[in-house]
Amino acid sequence: MSSESRPKRARLISTKSNLPPRERVSALTGQARLDTNLSQTSHPSQYQRQPRLRPQPQPQLQPHSQLQTHQGFGTLSNDLDLGGPSFLLRGLYSSPCLTHAAHADVRTQLDQTSYTSVNDSGLSLHGDSIPDGVGLEMPVPNGNTDNPSAPLSDDLDDYWYALTHLEMVLRLDDKLFVFQDWDSEHQCLKIGKYEHISFLPEGPATFTVSCTCPSYKTREDCRHCHIFVRYHVDCMLLECIVRAPLPDAVLLHVTPYRKKYIFSSTSGSSSERYHSTKRAIVSLRKDGRWQCDSCGFSDSCKHRPQAKAFLVKAKFIEDGAEEVEDDGNDLDEGEDEEDELLGRAISGRGDVGARGSVSHIMVLPPRWCASPHEMAYFVPKVDPMQMSTFPINPISARCSCGLSLVDAQNLHHMDLLPATFQPAILFHTAFSSEVVVEVVPCPRCRHARRHIGPDLSEFGIFNWNNTMLFTHDLLNEYTSTYTASETPFSAFCLTRRRAYEEQSASMKFCSNETFVRVWFSFVKLQALDSGMACSTCGDQPDIVIADGISLGTHVSKVTSHVKPPTFLDTQSERIESISSYIAQCLPTIPKQTERNFVKKILNLTSGAYTLDAVTHEVNASTIPSKHPELYNFILLYISIGCNNDLRPLLFKSYRNLLEQISAPDIVLQLVPYRAIDTLNKIKDTGIVPDWFQRDFPAFGVVAEVHRRSHTDLPAALRVLAGWLASRATEVYMRLARHDPSPPNYNLQSAASQDWYKTGTYYGLPAVRSRRRYAKLNHDGSTLDRAAEQMGDCNKFYKTYSKNNLTGGIMVLWCRHSICLGFHSIPTAEGRNDVEYSFDGYRPILTTPSFMSILS
Known part of the structure; x- marks a missing residue:
């Protein structure tokens, strides 16, 4: 492969400083925020808890093998002259590389001089206003999640002690935090491991906590949630490390010598129409390899582009150093080839519908795809040196037509033809072997090739037709591969052929069509008796x-x-009381012509526009006379859009709410029944509860933007809230005429x-x-x-x-x-x-x- 065609990898730009490493660290004494690094040698960890002893307010710096700098976005500074006009991040070894980061967008993110205070969240968590654990809907375990024998209280105290003294509790916005993970065995913080913790208000004095760690995803319980609940007052007093609005990618940490950049990144850009705000930890290693806690090392990771965009802006990596994007032609051709393969496999000769396979006994799914409380199948390992002859089992033997050996003896009332041994090929995961299978001619098929043969499931073997046998390991491996990366049949068969060629050039794998038929026949035998229930949330989750x-x-x-x-x-x-006539006018805006007009206004305001021109369009419509509450909100939206550069987030939230209102869906999709009373209270008081975004996301986002900008809810929005409540009530009373069926x-x-x-x-x-x-x-x-x-x-x-x-x-x-x-x-x-x-x-x-x- 030529150097021009070889895919490029992201390259971290190397920088140097005139100071030796230890002097550069010493130059930052008093500003560096330290993280622990458990050395692989006999060096002690930076953090060792000693009873009844607290360190000095300013932690001392240690040799490189015992420390790790933390890269929360620090104050811009020009105090140190390290080789040029630069600003530094607190705790970074060498600052000249950051001279390239003086980009306006990046500087806005790095600037820590202006924060959203805890009062902006609208919560009253100071003092004893909310006792510890109020509203917590999470069971408290009897011990530590990693080491049940260790006392939970002591472990949490140690964890919090390390987090606070090394400043590893990072607040991204009002409701999102990042904690560095904890190693209970070695009693230190884990290097490069971070978890997102979300604070979720549910009412005036109740809240829940969620986490992205595997323990919480499995049991809805983890040490990070316990830490937050116990010390939530302290957490809510922290300042945000970035200025609102929260960027798509936030640089959390840079390891010593810039071996790894660690980000908190969303799965899509905020400029996209459909994007998720869920975040994952993404890191870029010095060798140019990306890793995501959610997507692993996958090249199709959705969290990586946001982190890369930040690094490019900050000049940490070269623009265009990523792998060259594929034009997609090969993918389309592969999909067409796969469709043709499946079509040939399930039609014509070899159809698995009526005849099936010789193996017929149900088998359990493999261990990896079963829940811990469910029964699973541990596949027996077949030793080709020990198992080369498979005799017939009179109880389970049958033909591919469905006739068993027992039925053949009972129905035909005569002695069957004598059993014989015939050669067969056993396909393993990486090689094939020749075996011998005992068979009896089938009296029903009367075909020379069709015999009654052994099931062989007790040996972990799937008997396809007495001449081609497949190990359960091989067939389960394709299931595992497909569920992990959507691997086509043709690609999997190609990898098997390559593995077989490593054993012998003459060793061949079966055809693609045969493998497709075999795999579908095999999965039909895997029992789906798991109950389809989650051990955490049960069979009726919320x-x-x-x-x-x-x-x-x-x-x-x-x-x-x-x-x-x-x-x-x-x-x-049969229900007669609900008709198409009654089911009319269910959207928030009843008439389609009026909804189309609102969409027209949205199109007119998608780019540059003048206030007078758009206002004239609105006044000429039927909106002012039919829906005055909506009319006032549209005028407010138009006026804010003219100053979009000043308040882009407010305009975006207003636009999103207006798009939701103009949707053709029933109004109860936008305004659930439980939100009606709250909307009426908002109309009267102008106060939006902090937890209202859970019930009415579009309106809650608007209220959150006003809360962060320290502005009151406009009168037009209060009137709109009352109108939405009225529309939802009207539609609900029209349709809610029947109780659920018993x-x-x-x-x-x-x-x-x-x-x-x-x-x-x-x-x-x-x-x-x-x-x-x-x-x-x-x-x-x-x-x-x-x-x-x-x-x-x-x-x-x-x-x-x-x-x-x-x-x-x-x-x-x-x-x-x-x-x-x-x-x-x-x-x-x-x-x-x-x-x-x-x-x-x-x-x-x-x-x-x-x-x-x-x-």
């Missing part, structure tokens, strides 16, 4: 993630056996049938069927046109319907990534159908929070 997987097949492949939870049958309750535990549902025929599998049994709304247009029809016209909500469905494709697969997850169930989508589904897919299986109906991910 938060449900609806993930639409775009695996649409042609409608001609849909059979009458496909029955999703939205299927209507004779047991479905659970029917004798309901015959698709769960009692084979899931690979019905396309439906949920952990709980169905207890209610979907109601039939006879007077609603298109309800229960083959194509839900109402769902087709929902706009961005079902962005893929229109493409599917135009090409006669089904909607794919709907999967429900809890927030701990435990699957609750799935079903095929034969037609486009609306949001009501998505929510019903969970309500139909819950005996006790509550109101879960749904997060829809249509991808």
Whole structure:
């Protein structure tokens, strides 16, 4: 490969200083904020807790092998002359490299002279106003999460002592903190390991805490949350290390000699229309390799671009030093090849539908894809030197046609042909071996190739057709690879062929088509008896993630056996009181022409505009007479947009709220029922609770921006809050005419049938069927046109319907990534159908929070 075509890696720009390393550290005494570094040698750690002894207020610097500098964004300074006009970050060894970082955007982020005080959060956490642990919805364990035998209290005290004295509690904004992780075994802070802790107000005096560490994701319990709850008053008194608004990437730390840059980064730029504010720790090593706590070393990491953009602006790395982006042509060709491969594998000869395989005994899934409380399958290891002959087992032996050896002897009432031994090939993960299998000719098939053979599952082997055997390790390895990186069949088979060639040039792997058929036959035997329940949040979690997987097949492949939870049958309750007439005017803005006009205003204000021109457009519409409350808010939005350079965040939050109001969805999607009373109070008092963003995100963001800018809520917004509450109440009273159906535990549902025929599998049994709304247009029809016209909500469905494709697969997850169930989508589904897919299986109906991910 030529040097021009070789992908480039990010290169850290080396800088030098006229001072030796130790003198450079000494020059920063009094400003450096230290972190601990447990040396791999016999050196003691920087932090060693001694009972009844506290260090001096100013920590002393130690040799390089025993310290690590912390890179919270410090005060800009020109106090030290280290070789040129520069500003420094407190604790950085050599400052001249930062002369390149004097970029306006970067300087804004690095400047620590202006902070948002704790009072800006709107919380009263000073003194004893909120006792420790009030409102905490998190069980307190009996011991440390890593070492249950260690006393929790002492370990937390040690952890907090290290965090505070080395200043490793970093506050990013009012509700987001970063803690350096703790090593309980060595009693020191972990180098380069940080976790995000979110403070989540739930009411006037209650709050919850969440964390990004693996312990919290598994059990909703970790030492970081305990630390925050115990010392939340101290945490809320900390100043933010960056100026609001919180940037997409925040540089947290630079390790000694700049071996690693560590960031807190979002998964998308704030300038994008659809972006997530969830953050992950991203680091760039000196050798140019990126690592993300969420995405690992994946080149498709969504958190990396924001961190790289900061480094480029700060001149820490060269622009364009990343790998050259692929034009995507090879990917498209690969996808086409994979589609053709799957088409050949499931059609024509070798169809796995009627005949199947010789192996037929159900096997459990492997250990890695089962929860700790579930049974799992430990695959027996096959030694090719010890196991080369496999005799027939009279109890489990059968033919691929389904006839077992026992049935053959009982039904035919005659002696079968004698058993013989025939050669077969056993495919392992990295090589193949020749074995011998005992078989009996099948009396039903009357075909020379079809025999009754052993199941072999007790040996960890899948018997495909008595001549081709596959280890469970090999087949489970593809499942593991695909779930980790979406590896195509053809790519996996190619890696196996290369591994086989390492053993012998004459050793061959099976064809791609054969492997596809074998794998699908094997996974049909893996039992889905896990219960589809999370050990932490149970089988009825409060938060449900609806993930639409775009695996649409042609409608001609849909059979009458496909029955999703939205299927209507004779047991479905018939509702006559809800009609298409009553279901009209459900959006926040009832008429479509008025919604289109608001979208027109949004388009006019997307760029530069004049106040008079846009105001004239608004005055000429029906908005002032029909919706005066909305009219006043639009005028406020337009006036702020003219000064967008002064208050960009305020304009952006107003624009987002106006976009939500103009959406064609039902108003209760924007304003849930529990937010109505709060909106009425906002109208009367102008005070927005800090926790209101949880109930009404769009309005809560607007209130948060005003809170941070120390401005009162404008009168137009207070009036708008009352109007939104009135619209939500009107729609709710119009539709809320029926109580939920009582659970029917004798309901015959698709769960009692084979899931690979019905396309439906949920952990709980169905207890209610979907109601039939006879007077609603298109309800229960083959194509839900109402769902087709929902706009961005079902962005893929229109493409599917135009090409006669089904909607794919709907999967429900809890927030701990435990699957609750799935079903095929034969037609486009609306949001009501998505929510019903969970309500139909819950005996006790509550109101879960749904997060829809249509991808």
